[in-house]
Amino acid sequence: MIKRVVVPSFAFAGLLAMALAVGAQGPRGREGFGPGPGGPGSFGPPCTSGCPVYQYTYTRTITQPVFNNGQPGSSTTTTKGTIASYSDGSSYRDVTMTPVVPGRFSSGPQEIIFVRDMEGKMNYIEHVGKSGTTYEEFAIKLPPTQNGNPNWKGGGPGKGPNGGGGNTVASAIVLPDGTNCNAEVTTITRGDSVTHRTYCPALKLLVAEDRSDRFGQSTYVLGPSAGTAPTSFPFTPTGALINGRNFGHGGPGRGGPPPSP
Numbered sequence: 001m002i003k004r005v006v007v008p009s010f011a012f013a014g015l016l017a018m019a020l021a022v023g024a025q026g027p028r029g030r031e032g033f034g035p036g037p038g039g040p041g042s043f044g045p046p047c048t049s050g051c052p053v054y055q056y057t058y059t060r061t062i063t064q065p066v067f068n069n070g071q072p073g074s075s076t077t078t079t080k081g082t083i084a085s086y087s088d089g090s091s092y093r094d095v096t097m098t099p100v101v102p103g104r105f106s107s108g109p110q111e112i113i114f115v116r117d118m119e120g121k122m123n124y125i126e127h128v129g130k131s132g133t134t135y136e137e138f139a140i141k142l143p144p145t146q147n148g149n150p151n152w153k154g155g156g157p158g159k160g161p162n163g164g165g166g167n168t169v170a171s172a173i174v175l176p177d178g179t180n181c182n183a184e185v186t187t188i189t190r191g192d193s194v195t196h197r198t199y200c201p202a203l204k205l206l207v208a209e210d211r212s213d214r215f216g217q218s219t220y221v222l223g224p225s226a227g228t229a230p231t232s233f234p235f236t237p238t239g240a241l242i243n244g245r246n247f248g249h250g251g252p253g254r255g256g257p258p259p260s261p
Helices: 009-023
Strands: 054-068 071-085 091-100 110-117 122-129 132-139 167-174 180-190 193-200 205-213 216-223
Touching: 167 193
Parallel strands: none
Antiparallel strands: 054 071, 054 216, 071 091, 091 110, 110 122, 122 132, 167 180, 180 193, 193 205, 205 216
16 A cells, blocks of 8 residues: 655755755664764764764665655655764764655755864854855854763664664674774564664764665665865855854754754
């Protein structure tokens, strides 16, 4: 049975927000690169010292059933980008999303870049549009409970249904850049929903994930570095500064962008 999914044109902003979350890699409900540029593919509060160092590309594909003019079909949203992590806790995430819904107009790829600059103590969000690039900035304020703890170790993948962590086994894998990792491979099952997740504890990095249920399928996979992330900090944003958003002011994680959906 095909589940009806309505995707009107005005819902594109919601799809983009979803892309930011899936580009974040981390399972829902956990902190890390999901809420903002806090640490690509990481879990737990942002690392601030002795952090993992890496740069990879990634691809996330989500396919959902839809009805188009009364006929069953599918919509596909592909999110591609670059993730990078630096030893001082700085991080970079480039998110480019291309939604495809048969029979519906698409404005084309949408690109947003998140940068956490620990040297400059600033977060940046760059919006790359057809008419030019704009950016927003806001100061970094570490959570009081973390207090810049250099011994932060991060956490593993998110918990499974009903608080369970799923079935996890150890597996030796090779990352796209040739790095060896003793990974944790977890399978989480709940009804018709099945998730397979590969996580590298040494890098605090989600390596691969596939998920399926009655609402569709999604896949996530890392790729080799494209060399597009910054090589040094402080970061210099591109385009015109937009003021007045006040991300994080009085909200969750003060001083940071809003949490992922």
